[in-house]
Amino acid sequence: MPAISVVELHKSYGAVKAVDGVSFEVEDREIFGILGPNGAGKTTTLEIIETLREPDSGEITVGGMDVRKDARAIKELIGVQLQTTVFFDNLTVRETVDLFSSFYRNQVGTESLLELVSLEDKAGSMLDELSGGQHKRVSIALALVNDPRIVFLDEPTTGLDPQARRNIWEIVEQLRDRENTVVITTHYIEEAEYLCDRVAIMDHGRIIAMGSPDELIDRHSPESNISFRLEPLLSADLIAAIPGVSDVRSVNGGYEVTTLVPQETLIGIFKAAYDNGSTADDVSMKRATLEDVFLKITGRRIRQ
Ligand SMILES: Nc1ncnc2c1ncn2[C@@H]1O[C@H](COP(=O)(O)OP(=O)(O)O)[C@@H](O)[C@H]1O
Ligand SMILES: [Mg+2]
Incomplete structure (x- = not known):
C-alpha cells in the first residue's frame, strides 16, 4: 500500500482551476518532491492531502484512509509544516514546541525535537528574536511533535539564504534516516534534485512530468x-x-x-x-x- 495515493484530483477557486486532474502515489519512506513555479497548485494539492482543504473531486488516501472520511485518524499519522505559520511572539521556542505537543496524544519530547532541528541553544529565545531560517526550523519541529510517519513541508526553504537552506536540507536528510515519508514542495530546482527520490513537476494545476531526477533528465533532456x-x-x-x-x-x-x-x-x-x-x-x-x-x-x- 502506498503512503499516499491521489487519483484525478480537481480543485477550483471560482474560475481558477488550481488543481486540474492530478494523480500520483508516494511510497512509504520516499522523499517525494512537488516542483513548480508560484501558482502551480502545489499548496492546494498538499493541503487537500493534509485534510485541510476539501477537494472538488478525486480519490485521495493517506495510509490507506480516505481524506474525506478519516480526517481525524489521518491527522494522527501526519505532520504538517505550513507555508506560513503564525507564532505567538511572546512565547519562547521551548514553550512553543511544548504547547504544540500538548495537542497530541503521541508526543516526542521537546528536547529531542530541538536537537533534531539544531535549536538547542535557542530554546529560551523568544520567537521574534529568531532569523528566518530559525523560524522555519521551529515550524519543522512543530510538524514533528506527534512523531508522524508522513511529513509535509511546504516550501521550507523559500526566501532563505544558501546556508540556512543547507541546514533545512540536513533536517530532511535526518527525516530520511528516521524512515519518515516526506512530501516537500519547492520552486528550487537544486533542492528537488538534491533531496528527492522522485519529483512531480507541476505547472498550471497539472503534473507535466514525474520520476526520479535522473529519469526525468534522461527522458526529456538527455x-x-x-x-x-x-x-x-x-x-x-x-x-x-x-x-x-x-x-x-x-x-x-x-x-x-x-x-x-x-x-x-x-x-x-x-x-x-x-x-x-x-x-x-x-x-x-x-x-x-x-x-x-x-x-x-x-x-x-x-x-x-
Ligand atoms: N484560497 C484561495 N482562494 C482563491 N484562489 C486561490 C486560493 N488558494 C490558491 N488560489 C489560487 O490557486 C492557484 C494555485 O495556488 P497554490 O496552490 O497556492 O499554488 P502554489 O502553492 O504552487 O504557489 C493560484 O492561482 C492561486 O492564486
Ligand atoms: Mg504554495
Whole structure:
C-alpha cells in the first residue's frame, strides 16, 4: 500500500482551476518532491492531502484512509509544516514546541525535537528574536511533535539564504534516516534534485512530468553540453564534425557543443585538437538539470 495515493484530483477557486486532474502515489519512506513555479497548485494539492482543504473531486488516501472520511485518524499519522505559520511572539521556542505537543496524544519530547532541528541553544529565545531560517526550523519541529510517519513541508526553504537552506536540507536528510515519508514542495530546482527520490513537476494545476531526477533528465533532456578552449582556435566546421556533436556555439576562445554521447565527443575534441596542432583546455561538461527539463516541456523557466 502506498503512503499516499491521489487519483484525478480537481480543485477550483471560482474560475481558477488550481488543481486540474492530478494523480500520483508516494511510497512509504520516499522523499517525494512537488516542483513548480508560484501558482502551480502545489499548496492546494498538499493541503487537500493534509485534510485541510476539501477537494472538488478525486480519490485521495493517506495510509490507506480516505481524506474525506478519516480526517481525524489521518491527522494522527501526519505532520504538517505550513507555508506560513503564525507564532505567538511572546512565547519562547521551548514553550512553543511544548504547547504544540500538548495537542497530541503521541508526543516526542521537546528536547529531542530541538536537537533534531539544531535549536538547542535557542530554546529560551523568544520567537521574534529568531532569523528566518530559525523560524522555519521551529515550524519543522512543530510538524514533528506527534512523531508522524508522513511529513509535509511546504516550501521550507523559500526566501532563505544558501546556508540556512543547507541546514533545512540536513533536517530532511535526518527525516530520511528516521524512515519518515516526506512530501516537500519547492520552486528550487537544486533542492528537488538534491533531496528527492522522485519529483512531480507541476505547472498550471497539472503534473507535466514525474520520476526520479535522473529519469526525468534522461527522458526529456538527455544531452550534455561540453565547453572548452582551443589554442590556437580551430574552425567551427572542424568542431561540428566531431562524433556526437549536434550543436556548436562559439564562446570566448573556444566552443560549447551539445552531445548525446559525451564520452565519444570528449575523445573527439582532444583528437581534433591534436590532429590540427591545437591544444584543448578548460574543458568542462554539464549534464542537463531539472530546469532544462522544465524549459523543454513548457518553453519557460521555472523562475521568471
Ligand atoms: N484560497 C484561495 N482562494 C482563491 N484562489 C486561490 C486560493 N488558494 C490558491 N488560489 C489560487 O490557486 C492557484 C494555485 O495556488 P497554490 O496552490 O497556492 O499554488 P502554489 O502553492 O504552487 O504557489 C493560484 O492561482 C492561486 O492564486
Ligand atoms: Mg504554495
